[in-house]
Amino acid sequence: MSVQLVPLHIPSGWAILHNSFGDVDPVIEHGYIINGEFFNENLLSAKPIEFNGIDWVTVGDGYLLQLGWYPEYRPEGCYRLTVSQGSDDQKIVVKYESKEREEIRQVLQRCLGWVSRHVGIDEIGSLLEIEGKQIDKNPLGFRGVRKKIAGISGDKLNRLTYSQVGWWSPVYYEVCNMAYLDQKSNRIDYNGFTPENKMA
Known part of the structure; x- marks a missing residue:
């Protein structure tokens, strides 16, 4: 049975390098998540892109947005979203963690939008701190x-x-x-x- 990925609205100016962010709950056996392809440290990677006059290329010293489950395959883990900056030595400038898939989806989309609109990285951290408390973690019914x-x-x-x-x-x-x-x-x-x- 195929598993659907979490639906995301990606703004223009982003390249999705990898995506296995599944819309699925963990299946646990003997203390480990057995559907670990959706609960490992490399679930999604995205980088901004720009047009160089000939083609669209990733921004070399731009941001890198990554999502993973830490510690991977462990039921006590959680989603971790990071925004890094720099080309060689990536420096994490924003980090957000949650066990709630819907919450992390909303935060992910906010970060993509903020970076696309050139919101300062310090401001993104402050916005997440404020808006993280207001995010609807359970959007369905009861x-x-x-x-x-x-x-x-x-x-x-x-x-x-x-x-x-x-x-x-x-x-x-x-x-x-x-x-x-x-x-x-x-x-x-x-x-x-x-x-x-x-x-x-």
């Missing part, structure tokens, strides 16, 4: 309230009770599915909830 919902019901319950949610039953079931990793099938009989959907 993901952002997952922990809050789980906290309401307690760890031992497999379902929120209907009275705790107070919504129309299809919405209730959908919220329950999104709120727990260990989902149970949702079945309704003509009398209402089946026993597995009742409060424990």
Whole structure:
């Protein structure tokens, strides 16, 4: 089964030298990530390019943007995005780390845009510090309230009770599915909830 790469909007003026930034969760066995091709230290590399009158070439002393997972293949690791400057001895001028794929995607795109607009590297660091706190890490539906919902019901319950949610039953079931990793099938009989959907 092919794995889709994380969708990115690359501004003009950039060359993607390498990209294996997969839109996939780690698969862990025996304490290691076995789909390590998406969780190693070389996931994405990008450099600015310029037109030299004949062809587009990478800027020799320009920036280098790199993304990797550190330490590679380890479940406790995280994504690390760096922006380096210089041609021979690359000096890291910006570094950002997160375990959240969506968060690192947004930061990556911001960095690409800022460098394209010639924002100063010191300013990029300051902007990341400010905007990093505001980035939507979970853009889909109820993901952002997952922990809050789980906290309401307690760890031992497999379902929120209907009275705790107070919504129309299809919405209730959908919220329950999104709120727990260990989902149970949702079945309704003509009398209402089946026993597995009742409060424990």
